Amino acid sequence: MRALALPLVALAEARGFLFPFVPVFLGVGIGIWFTPLDEPGWPAYALALTVVLAGAIGRWRAPELFHPPLVALACVAAGFLAAGGRAAMVAAPILGLHYYGAIEGRIAAIDRSRSDAMRLTLDRVVIERTDPDRTPERVRITVHGAQPFEPTPGMVVMTTGHLDAPLAPAEPGGFDFRRMAFFDRLGAVGYTRSPVVMLEPAHARDSPVNRLRTSVRSAVQARFPGEAGAFAAAVLTGDYAGISAATMEDLRRSGLSHILAISGLNMSLLAGFVFGLVRHGLALVPPLALRLPTKKIAAAAAFAATFFYLLMSGGNVPTLRAFVMIAIMLAAILADRRALSMRSFALSATVILLWQPEALLEPGFQMSFAATAALIWGFNALREKVHPRTMSRWVAPLFLLFVSSLIGGLSTGPYAAAHFNRIAVYGLMGNLIAVPVMELLVMPAAGLAALFAPLGAAMPALWIMEIGARWILWVAHWVAGLPGAVGAVVTPGPWVLPLLSLGGLWLMLWHGKARYAGLAVIAAAFALWAVAERPPLLVASDGSLVGILGPGGRALSTARGGGFAAGSWLENDGDLADQETAAGRPGFEGPREARRFMLGGLPGIALKGKEAAATVSEACAEARLVILAETAKVPVSGGCILIDRASLARSGSLAIWVDEAGLRLESARADHRMWSGRH
Numbered sequence: 001m002r003a004l005a006l007p008l009v010a011l012a013e014a015r016g017f018l019f020p021f022v023p024v025f026l027g028v029g030i031g032i033w034f035t036p037l038d039e040p041g042w043p044a045y046a047l048a049l050t051v052v053l054a055g056a057i058g059r060w061r062a063p064e065l066f067h068p069p070l071v072a073l074a075c076v077a078a079g080f081l082a083a084g085g086r087a088a089m090v091a092a093p094i095l096g097l098h099y100y101g102a103i104e105g106r107i108a109a110i111d112r113s114r115s116d117a118m119r120l121t122l123d124r125v126v127i128e129r130t131d132p133d134r135t136p137e138r139v140r141i142t143v144h145g146a147q148p149f150e151p152t153p154g155m156v157v158m159t160t161g162h163l164d165a166p167l168a169p170a171e172p173g174g175f176d177f178r179r180m181a182f183f184d185r186l187g188a189v190g191y192t193r194s195p196v197v198m199l200e201p202a203h204a205r206d207s208p209v210n211r212l213r214t215s216v217r218s219a220v221q222a223r224f225p226g227e228a229g230a231f232a233a234a235v236l237t238g239d240y241a242g243i244s245a246a247t248m249e250d251l252r253r254s255g256l257s258h259i260l261a262i263s264g265l266n267m268s269l270l271a272g273f274v275f276g277l278v279r280h281g282l283a284l285v286p287p288l289a290l291r292l293p294t295k296k297i298a299a300a301a302a303f304a305a306t307f308f309y310l311l312m313s314g315g316n317v318p319t320l321r322a323f324v325m326i327a328i329m330l331a332a333i334l335a336d337r338r339a340l341s342m343r344s345f346a347l348s349a350t351v352i353l354l355w356q357p358e359a360l361l362e363p364g365f366q367m368s369f370a371a372t373a374a375l376i377w378g379f380n381a382l383r384e385k386v387h388p389r390t391m392s393r394w395v396a397p398l399f400l401l402f403v404s405s406l407i408g409g410l411s412t413g414p415y416a417a418a419h420f421n422r423i424a425v426y427g428l429m430g431n432l433i434a435v436p437v438m439e440l441l442v443m444p445a446a447g448l449a450a451l452f453a454p455l456g457a458a459m460p461a462l463w464i465m466e467i468g469a470r471w472i473l474w475v476a477h478w479v480a481g482l483p484g485a486v487g488a489v490v491t492p493g494p495w496v497l498p499l500l501s502l503g504g505l506w507l508m509l510w511h512g513k514a515r516y517a518g519l520a521v522i523a524a525a526f527a528l529w530a531v532a533e534r535p536p537l538l539v540a541s542d543g544s545l546v547g548i549l550g551p552g553g554r555a556l557s558t559a560r561g562g563g564f565a566a567g568s569w570l571e572n573d574g575d576l577a578d579q580e581t582a583a584g585r586p587g588f589e590g591p592r593e594a595r596r597f598m599l600g601g602l603p604g605i606a607l608k609g610k611e612a613a614a615t616v617s618e619a620c621a622e623a624r625l626v627i628l629a630e631t632a633k634v635p636v637s638g639g640c641i642l643i644d645r646a647s648l649a650r651s652g653s654l655a656i657w658v659d660e661a662g663l664r665l666e667s668a669r670a671d672h673r674m675w676s677g678r679h
Contacts, residue, residue, distance in 0.1 A: 023349035029079025116245035136187020154202025161192030182675030238313035254479035255427025374411035441468035490574035535655035555587030600658030
């Protein structure tokens, strides 16, 4: 009993610093809600509600020794309930079948696809032959070809195109676009090769902020044409439409893509600039400095500036989260508390997780809060040993820049590698060269441009922005072009990131020597990552593409077609090869209509083409596994396993493993959740 009581005593003694663990336990509950393949039923919600109520009652009635575990359990249950409640609130119709016909809607957002084609997100959607109650609230269409006018948010447009439900993962356990689309209320995606016709222009009363964003973007790009002007416009408005796909790729390869995103970095730079400008400006007027709370006034001005920046950015979800984090830290200043502390960090995370529980699974949230927590913890630890005030005025800024870039890179690198399967090898160097220009030129100039724009005197500030933008883009192109600029990383197993996160949080949040247990958890996470296994055989959801893993990497059955699946498979393998290169690897033999392969000593064949269905019986006589990119017309006899388009329509893409029992199939559509359309 004494041994069992020791942890409770330790928790009771640590009550003063336990609040930062609240979002950790909320995250555990949210993770529990997202994990099952089936939708949680009412008994699960009833149990969670009971635990929350029991925790609330126990907090006041139970002995003080039991308060921490009761609150922790209540937070886990609250996270579970928050995720379920959020899903119920955002639930919207998902397109059930393939649709081709007229598509009408109001433009809600404009961006670009990976192929550099324009994409329109439409709301107030109208599609033919579909009941309004079953029409998706939002659809996204990729527009191919030149258009007769430049679309702007708020316009009501019409086109003829194809729509489908959001795609299932390209492989079992892969990124689930359906889930992300569900929480964005995006019920269908598709494309059009027809002209987009404007039915109604954008009305000022409907979208004044969007009209302002569009006018700012157009004015900046007209004054500074080219990539630099598009970069400056993107920093000001969050509209990346003018930036080419090649430049975006170089920003990713150089580790500088975070500079462009209106998220934590840009928000904090703007808030810091406005805060310093107002506070030091008031300090220059002694009568005001002696009588007014200049620090709080500066915090209020920084809040107003970041709120306006939020509106200018279009209010996308990552920017909203960054604004919440900055707003809470500024509120801490107004309340005479430390702005940068683990408590303010925890409060920000708690607000966001209760408001948008799905954020827990998104790379932007994970990387942003990993960097924030690591920087707070790292500089607090550093302050005890080395203080910048002991350095010269020239060394201190360089030292702080290097340390912050190093901490930020080390804390976010594993998450970026896990989600994007890439490591920007020279990312630290690129950030050391580019971030100071972002801090000292681009963001201050953006603030001054917004301040002087009503007076018609924004051009000098925009000119400074352009200089900074040109430098950052030059650095991105240069770093991205260095030999070996990008390293490939295999996708980790499902437990790696949770263990890595929990180990890192324990190391940073707990006080005392027990914190170093977090290092063991982190080491275990990396050990699991190092032995991560990839499926020996992958089959695309339509059967037209098959990939077999060999000693030299994954070989693909065809060099064209199924490009999204091919790219996803190779990225998850930690392979930088393109589809054409992978199709040239040994692993498949025979003509494109009948590609033969060996899987663990078992013969297989992938059939496609007009005559494929007629040759299934012959293929079954010689192969243990037959993959048919058509629907089988007659049942097959013999001992072969047949995977045809009809079965793939139910299962989605497949991962096939070889074990002692034979072939084991894993389906990408085994779940029955709200976003799968099968709950």
